[in-house]
Amino acid sequence: MNNKSALQIARAAYQPKLPKALKGAVAxxxxxxxxxxxxxxxxxxxxxxxxxxxVVTFAKTCRAKSxxxxxVGVILSGGQAPGxxxxxSGLFDGLKAMNKSNKLYGFLGGPSGLIEHKYIELTSDxxxxxxxxxxxxxxxxxxxxxxxxxxxxxxxxxxxxxGIKALVIIGGDDSNTNACVLAEYYLxxxxxxxxxxxxxxxxxxxxxxxxETSFGFDTACKVYSEVIGNIMRDANSAKKYWHFIKVMGxxxxxxxxxxxxxxxxxxxxxxxxxxxxKMTLAQIVNDIxxxxxxxxxxxxxxxxxxIPEGLIxxxxxxxxxxxxxxxxxxxxxxxxxxxxxxxxxxxxxxxSLPEAIAKQLTLERDPHGNVQVSLIETEKLLxxxxxxRLAAMKEEGKYDGKFSALGHFFGYEGRCAAPSNFDAxxxxxxxxxxxxxxxxGKTGYMSLIKNxxxxxxxxxxxxxxxxxxxxxxxRHGEMKPVIRKALVELDGxxxxxxxxxxxxxxxxxxxxxxxxxxxxxxxxxxxQPTKTLLLEQSSK
Ligand code: FBP
Numbered sequence: 310m311n312n313k314s315a316l317q318i319a320r321a322a323y324q325p326k327l328p329k330a331l332k333g334a335v336a337x338x339x340x341x342x343x344x345x346x347x348x349x350x351x352x353x354x355x356x357x358x359x360x361x362x363x364v365v366t367f368a369k370t371c372r373a374k375s376x377x378x379x380x381v382g383v384i385l386s387g388g389q390a391p392g393x394x395x396x397x398s399g400l401f402d403g404l405k406a407m408n409k410s411n412k413l414y415g416f417l418g419g420p421s422g423l424i425e426h427k428y429i430e431l432t433s434d435x436x437x438x439x440x441x442x443x444x445x446x447x448x449x450x451x452x453x454x455x456x457x458x459x460x461x462x463x464x465x466x467x468x469x470x471x472g473i474k475a476l477v478i479i480g481g482d483d484s485n486t487n488a489c490v491l492a493e494y495y496l497x498x499x500x501x502x503x504x505x506x507x508x509x510x511x512x513x514x515x516x517x518x519x520x521e522t523s524f525g526f527d528t529a530c531k532v533y534s535e536v537i538g539n540i541m542r543d544a545n546s547a548k549k550y551w552h553f554i555k556v557m558g559x560x561x562x563x564x565x566x567x568x569x570x571x572x573x574x575x576x577x578x579x580x581x582x583x584x585x586x587k588m589t590l591a592q593i594v595n596d597i598x599x600x601x602x603x604x605x606x607x608x609x610x611x612x613x614x615x616i617p618e619g620l621i622x623x624x625x626x627x628x629x630x631x632x633x634x635x636x637x638x639x640x641x642x643x644x645x646x647x648x649x650x651x652x653x654x655x656x657x658x659x660x661s662l663p664e665a666i667a668k669q670l671t672l673e674r675d676p677h678g679n680v681q682v683s684l685i686e687t688e689k690l691l692x693x694x695x696x697x698r699l700a701a702m703k704e705e706g707k708y709d710g711k712f713s714a715l716g717h718f719f720g721y722e723g724r725c726a727a728p729s730n731f732d733a734x735x736x737x738x739x740x741x742x743x744x745x746x747x748x749x750g751k752t753g754y755m756s757l758i759k760n761x762x763x764x765x766x767x768x769x770x771x772x773x774x775x776x777x778x779x780x781x782x783x784r785h786g787e788m789k790p791v792i793r794k795a796l797v798e799l800d801g802x803x804x805x806x807x808x809x810x811x812x813x814x815x816x817x818x819x820x821x822x823x824x825x826x827x828x829x830x831x832x833x834x835x836x837q838p839t840k841t842l843l844l845e846q847s848s849k
Pocket of ligand 1: 618
């Protein structure tokens with residue numbers, strides 16, 4: 310029996326769209342010299358060979374250049390994001406279009422595959438099996454950081470062995486920062502290996518004046534919004550539950566905000582606002598309880614609240630507690646002993662938390678030393694605290710209703726979904742474009758596709774020097790060059806639209822039910838970009 314679903318089979322035949330500029334022979338146009346977004350002197354000193362390079366754009370030409378055959382390696386880095394397989398298939402097709410003898414190698418299990426020399430050759434049979442599918446299983450991913458010289462040298466060794474002239478690193482802000490460090494090192498060593506990055510993460514926080522969106526954000530938000538919409542319809546039918554839904558996004562609240570814009574919930578918390586207003590946990594809880602009470606006063610003992618995964622770290626007192634725990638647990642593996650060394654204020658916060666949540670705060674850190682927010686049940690914490698607050702309000706005669714709440718977490722459900730048409734086309738174009746950057750001899754660049762709210766024909770194919778997006782930030786006690794993470798901007802069009810409507814959505818039941826992603830059918834149903842992208846681009 311065939312182990313593919315009918316959709317998978319039909320979807321395999323989908324030919325992702327390319328920008329007009331990338332169809333056929335391509336010419337490169339170089340712009341002006343660039344500067345980093347901040348800390349120019351420091352970044353220039355750290356990246357003498359890759360600093361100041363121009364933004365490049367590609368245009369259609371009638372004269373095809375013949376290029377010698379070359380081998381290229383590809384690495385998937387970090388959390389899964391829908392469309393990764395299409396970046397690889399676009400890269401494969403782009404390389405083959407330049408020279409049929411070009412070969413593509415995939416390093417297995419993320420950056421560690423490069424260091425440990427674990428790889429496969431990606432042949433057309435393998436690639437064809439993965440076109441337009443979700444997941445990163447074609448070669449796997451991992452969170453090993455490429456940052457040490459011996460790792461870079463191990464990379465040179467395997468590249469020389471396989472005749473690899475360029476590496477494509479598909480990752481988020483940290484992985485692309487490391488791609489740039491690697492590009493700089495390989496230039497200094499004059500080892501003839503180019504490095505190109507691709508902007509990946511469902512979190513949507515790898516974007517700036519050049520990058521409009523990271524891939525995977527579109528599909529993941531659509532999957533979460535579909536299920537949130539389904540829950541809303543259930544809530545509005547049964548009229549007896551409040552649903553607290555935590556959605557992924559390690560740090561920034563772009564996913565929560567986008568899902569809020571797509572579904573119009575009664576409550577949607579944006580961590581960046583919590584931080585800007587220095588809101589305490591008690592204030593957040595009181596705000597939610599007030600909304601529950603206001604709806605109950607209208608006879609509506611149900612509702613939906615969206616909570617960003619990263620919230621906990623944006624609440625000032627929790628943030629202090631977590632950073633104290635990060636430092637203590639780095640030196641002391643015995644949790645009890647570490648907790649005993651907390652400052653008096655943090656010890657009080659720690660003691661006030663439900664036992665399960667307090668325990669979750671002390672769980673193992675990720676390889677970057679971060680608390681794993683996906684493992685902290687913030688939705689349950691808020692349910693418990695709102696329940697307590699409502700009980701107190703009842704005693705004071707300020708609330709007369711029933712509060713029965715259910716918690717949900719939508720994260721892993723959306724990271725490997727079959728890419729939406731947007732992500733399928735965008736990712737394929739990013740990969741195909743990366744091949745053009747390689748063919749043009751570029752290194753230290755990120756593959757860039759712009760104008761993405763227009764039809765794909767009008768998309769702009771380009772490359773941005775990674776140093777242009779860098780600034781210096783304190784990481785683990787040291788100043789480091791990094792790509793600036795894009796948090797939700799409170800004066801940006803998406804948040805402003807949300808803020809202008811949220812009071813109405815809190816009281817009324819104004820839910821929108823987006824339904825499942827559609828792959829075939831009318832363009833207005835199948836090809837819509839995210840609300841975030843539409844609002845951001847239309848406000849420019
Ligand atoms: P990336 O930044 O690597 O794309 O990963 C983002 C993310 O999906 C977050 O939304 C989430 O907090 C985290 O990964 C979960 O990590 P893990 O897959 O290691 O559980």
